[in-house]
């Protein structure tokens with residue numbers, strides 16, 4: 001049976017690195033297995049969900065290269081959730097509670113002060129019809145809790161191994177808020193059943209939810225004629241370089257921001273697919289390669305360290321290995337001339353793709369070089385000695401002659417030439433750059449003019 005997975009972001013914000021890692025784990029796994037990737041938009045919180053965030057999430061996933069087989073919105077399925085909720089109410093799985101947020105907060109504080117776990121005391125479960133009617137008459141609207149069994153929910157997690165959640169240690173979860181809106185918990189289970197989800201792959205912050213959701217699956221199966229609980233894979237969370245939780249800034253680092261910084265989507269996927277696994281972090285030139293290399297068995301239990309500096313390095317390495325054909329269109333769109341020769345010459349000097357523009361100017365546009373007063377005479381002499389026909393051999397011969405005639409060597413020979421010709425202290429190999437620059441530009445720059 002082919003697996004079916006879902007990535008289920010809430011459109012209440014932008015996609016950040018943590019969500020993208022979850023999306024990637026789902027996508028890599030299911031693509032490798034030839035299954036289906038469903039994009040579920042968890043927009044039950046209609047007050048905070050926006051179409052703009054939803055569009056942004058879809059744009060970002062496409063930009064990263066993660067396509068989806070189908071997509072749907074939870075907000076289109078309220079009737080279905082209502083029908084299931086009603087059945088759960090009729091069977092006593094869901095019960096009405098009338099406490100206000102302040103009352104619940106006070107109860108938790110009292111329990112904590114008594115060194116007891118802050119578990120909901122199930123007052124709602126034991127209300128009489130009269131008490132309920134009184135609350136309603138006061139204008140209170142009920143919120144609805146799911147009655148946990150108090151037994152242990154167990155599953156064999158694909159990443160974490162055997163898991164046991166003692167549901168007697170949990171508060172009965174609220175599934176429907178006082179204003180009638182759903183928390184994601186029940187709709188998620190209803191949708192996972194309807195979409196025949198085989199694997200729920202998500203961050204380990206959901207482990208406790210899984211204990212409660214397993215009981216919701218069981219209740220819905222009991223009411224609707226059976227079914228099979230999906231497998232769970234809870235992946236370790238991202239932490240910062242120092243091993244501590246992601247800072248607020250890193251935690252909310254969005255694809256928008258990374259795109260604006262000029263980070264390549266494949267650099268993001270290469271890094272997020274590998275941190276926290278037994279594979280080394282390396283730049284990968286295609287998602288297909290990441291798919292090939294994916295295995296749940298490689299994911300460790302320790303948190304995955306996310307380091308922006310490492311992302312920059314992976315990005316640079318990726319560019320250094322990118323063949324011309326992969327960037328031909330982008331170079332042409334930027335109006336960069338010089339074709340493959342130009343790309344192969346400069347790619348090792350790029351941190352971001354945008355750096356191409358600077359090197360394009362160095363090679364293809366009029367600009368002055370940089371010459372110190374001290375080196376002006378030497379550079380003039382170099383201009384005079386430079387032949388008009390430049391090929392791959394020219395640099396070596398020319399510099400050899402200059403060395404002989406001026407007695408300069410090492411840095412004092414090479415650096416002034418590089419600075420005069422490119423305006424920069426570092427860059428591509430000069431023997432390859434010189435033919436692209438051409439004799440006219442080179443001579444003008446060496447002579448202190450614009451070339």
Ligand code: GLU
Nearest residue numbers: 008009010042184188202
């Ligand atoms: N919308 C939920 C979240 O983003 C989905 C969790 C899940 O994958 O079940 O946390």
